[in-house]
Amino acid sequence: FDVYIDYKSSLGFVGLVLKYMALAPLVPAAAALYYGEDPVPFLVTIAAMGGLGVVLDRLRSDAQLGHREAFLVVSLTWLVVPLVGMLPYLLAGQGTIAQPANAFFESMSGFTTTGSTVLAEISFEQHSRSILLWRQLTQWIGGMGILVLMVAILPELSVGGAQVIGEEAPGLSIQKLTPRIQDTARALWGIYVGFTALAVAVYYALHLAGVAPEMDFYGAVAHALTTLPTGGFSPQARSVEAFSPAIQWAVIVFMIVAGTNFALFWYAMRGEPGRLFRNVEFRSYLLAMGVVGGLLAVLLFAGVGLDEIPSGVATIPGDVEHSVRQALFQTAAIVTTTGYASMDFNTWDQSSQVVLLFAMFLGGSAGSAAGSIKIIRWYLVQKAMARELFTSIHPEAVRPIELPSGTTDEDTIRSVFVFVMLFIVIFVASTIVLYIDSHLTGLELSGIETVSAAIATLGNVGPGVGVVGPMNNFLPFSSAAKVYMALLMWIGRLEILSVLIVFSPSYWRV
Amino acid sequence: FDVYIDYKSSLGFVGLVLKYMALAPLVPAAAALYYGEDPVPFLVTIAAMGGLGVVLDRLRSDAQLGHREAFLVVSLTWLVVPLVGMLPYLLAGQGTIAQPANAFFESMSGFTTTGSTVLAEISFEQHSRSILLWRQLTQWIGGMGILVLMVAILPELSVGGAQVIGEEAPGLSIQKLTPRIQDTARALWGIYVGFTALAVAVYYALHLAGVAPEMDFYGAVAHALTTLPTGGFSPQARSVEAFSPAIQWAVIVFMIVAGTNFALFWYAMRGEPGRLFRNVEFRSYLLAMGVVGGLLAVLLFAGVGLDEIPSGVATIPGDVEHSVRQALFQTAAIVTTTGYASMDFNTWDQSSQVVLLFAMFLGGSAGSAAGSIKIIRWYLVQKAMARELFTSIHPEAVRPIELPSGTTDEDTIRSVFVFVMLFIVIFVASTIVLYIDSHLTGLELSGIETVSAAIATLGNVGPGVGVVGPMNNFLPFSSAAKVYMALLMWIGRLEILSVLIVFSPSYWRV
Numbered sequence A, B: 001f002d003v004y005i006d007y008k009s010s011l012g013f014v015g016l017v018l019k020y021m022a023l024a025p026l027v028p029a030a031a032a033l034y035y036g037e038d039p040v041p042f043l044v045t046i047a048a049m050g051g052l053g054v055v056l057d058r059l060r061s062d063a064q065l066g067h068r069e070a071f072l073v074v075s076l077t078w079l080v081v082p083l084v085g086m087l088p089y090l091l092a093g094q095g096t097i098a099q100p101a102n103a104f105f106e107s108m109s110g111f112t113t114t115g116s117t118v119l120a121e122i123s124f125e126q127h128s129r130s131i132l133l134w135r136q137l138t139q140w141i142g143g144m145g146i147l148v149l150m151v152a153i154l155p156e157l158s159v160g161g162a163q164v165i166g167e168e169a170p171g172l173s174i175q176k177l178t179p180r181i182q183d184t185a186r187a188l189w190g191i192y193v194g195f196t197a198l199a200v201a202v203y204y205a206l207h208l209a210g211v212a213p214e215m216d217f218y219g220a221v222a223h224a225l226t227t228l229p230t231g232g233f234s235p236q237a238r239s240v241e242a243f244s245p246a247i248q249w250a251v252i253v254f255m256i257v258a259g260t261n262f263a264l265f266w267y268a269m270r271g272e273p274g275r276l277f278r279n280v281e282f283r284s285y286l287l288a289m290g291v292v293g294g295l296l297a298v299l300l301f302a303g304v305g306l307d308e309i310p311s312g313v314a315t316i317p318g319d320v321e322h323s324v325r326q327a328l329f330q331t332a333a334i335v336t337t338t339g340y341a342s343m344d345f346n347t348w349d350q351s352s353q354v355v356l357l358f359a360m361f362l363g364g365s366a367g368s369a370a371g372s373i374k375i376i377r378w379y380l381v382q383k384a385m386a387r388e389l390f391t392s393i394h395p396e397a398v399r400p401i402e403l404p405s406g407t408t409d410e411d412t413i414r415s416v417f418v419f420v421m422l423f424i425v426i427f428v429a430s431t432i433v434l435y436i437d438s439h440l441t442g443l444e445l446s447g448i449e450t451v452s453a454a455i456a457t458l459g460n461v462g463p464g465v466g467v468v469g470p471m472n473n474f475l476p477f478s479s480a481a482k483v484y485m486a487l488l489m490w491i492g493r494l495e496i497l498s499v500l501i502v503f504s505p506s507y508w509r510v
């Protein structure tokens, strides 16, 4: 049968991305030289990315990409980049990620800004600073890609209700704001880079001010690189627990920023800050975090949220600041799908863990690098439910649902439902797959641990609970399960449909 | 504010139902006299039902029921009847169901054909035959109500995509088949009574033929009464495990019949049997059972499906008939939401239990007494997902989804999605509620047990896994949790929206 997809040009575009990507390993290479570490793994990666990029780029016959080819480009890019991007892990040969399945898992977890890890031991003794910097950087680069994907590419493709993201920000989409995708990308990346620099400055300033002794310049950069993309990797084994309350409060603020629709910052900078608080998505996002955070704060303050009093930190019961900070930190970390931890919530009692697990399905704002289902979809689902009740009572009533932009489009509502259902179906099926695999391989996960592993990877959250909790890792899984979860990150990151479409037979025919 | 609902007439209709219902306890009363047991609990129930019925019936000012009042009548009927119907349990004072919360749970479980039980010990020593007959009869009566609700009332109210049920059977809906709801009811009930009588005959004939020594006439009636409504109550502590393979095969067949759209039998009897196998819902229903049953049969045959070889039954590994029978029995029991057990699937390994748990969300056919989400809704969801993929590839394409009747209606598709999402949201919220309650009260359910308790009650399936497994019961829960789960049965049974609508403020206003 005839293939109607211009797969050569599609590969060519992947090559183009790889050519630019080849600049990225320069950063850890420079760091390696600075710290007296081995720069070779990064130089080899630069050569591999550049070489493959040049070769593939030759396949491009046309500067313009077709609508259908865009799906292939997007899916392939997020598969090929992590595959080449795992080279430093393989070549450096440090610890558990020198093993291929682990390297693939960690690389995919980076570029998809998931933040689940298979590092058995996170320390500067086990891993060089340059390798850990590369790990942080993959998330920051992934975040740049996601932003453009979310705000400029997917809305154009009308995938899974992604058009609501464009709706969300009338003006900030390819045709409306600027004639070219590059300009949209530049506007977003400007904001992204700006906030990253601000995060570095704030984290390091707190150190210089004496309230964050552990946060050196390396740490400030490393954490800024994974805060803005809602990534969650940390070069600290204890994640953000390793730092002072001042840093934790700062990270809370930057996580909330990272989970906000970046288009709203664009308007704010153009003199329309009021748009931020009028926006239904932003309001729903704050409301969701307020409810989850408030509930957890009360549980922690009352002491019922803790299974055991964690050692090394002030006890929480009765401590307002500590209760509120831990509750808000974990809420922001989970709702924005960043996945940092400011304490081991495995020590919280199971009820609080269930609340966190539930929050993993929320997701941040659509126009950010946050993953999972995303608040705006839940908002529209809830609107459609309310309408169903109303029209059941008043069968003659016509009640269009207003999108954030003020327009109405039933196709978008329908697409949102399809997306949420697909997400749930894949989540449930994956839970079963992981459960069976874990039992066949003797890992014997509990139901709640399996559920958390599936949502943590599919929703690009990062850590789950129990054996995959924030201070643990995904290492105990079988290699097959790790590759499976890496693919879950890939599917979840690309809003599911971008990947499924490429696998549907009708995609390849007329 | 003004109430625009004619709640007096609505209560009047509930009274009318109660007046007819007062005839039902005559059956166990007669049985009590036959077995030399106490008939007083049933006589008091007759008086209560009849008395309350007559009083309420006086409130009716009009013979015609409005569209909006129908929701109130339906919701109230399935609340008031179980409340009055628990009188025999309270008055007989036998075992655990003499306690009010337990009696309410058991009564609701009966009239909603759920089949979850709080009987600590099911035996003729602990409970009289007449009380156990009443327990069986509540399911049979409940099934009659459900059939009329499903095929005649809900499609008229266009609730949660319920119109697809009427679509499913063009011709068999109030206006199309006959001008009056009574005639539709009569046609359905004729089929229902016929199959029930046939089940009694087959079960008892197998006894007379010598292949079912344990199945006496009482047992044949008792099980026929709970097979056709997909109820699942059994007066045997070991459910259908207590009977011979011949009976188990017969029950499989009758469960499959009970989960089929009854309208299709109506056509078959009018000379259109081919309609059965051309029907997409029936085909999907058989396909679903084939896939789940085949998977379980292979697992059981290979011996990997068993955690431990159950004592007292032939070992399964390598035994074709036994593997296939157990797999098909549990598949039919779960997919049709009957909830009988032919062996304790708690002894299956966890992977097989997860498969069963997953199957609990399927549900039988729409025009039957089966509960849960129902196959036809999954069929339409899957169609809508496939369309989404197609239209993402071909944005210009218009692809209407054909309903089983051959018509198209996007409102129905949308309603189906809203229903499925509502079901899932209530299921998840209930899992959290039950999990927290079980931990606060020291029951300490596992994640998988909690999930199974929520879906078993909301989906009107009956048994779950683990502590609420088929040979166990729901007694260990707190009284609050039991009342909560009884309300889940109620909401699930009435297709969620019928109940939610009554609780929405706009229902009571213009």
Ligand SMILES: [K+]
Pocket: A113, A114, A115, A230, A231, A232, A337, A338, A339, A460, A461, A462
């Ligand atoms: K993350």
Ligand SMILES: [K+]
Pocket: B113, B114, B115, B230, B231, B232, B337, B338, B339, B460, B461, B462
């Ligand atoms: K049942």
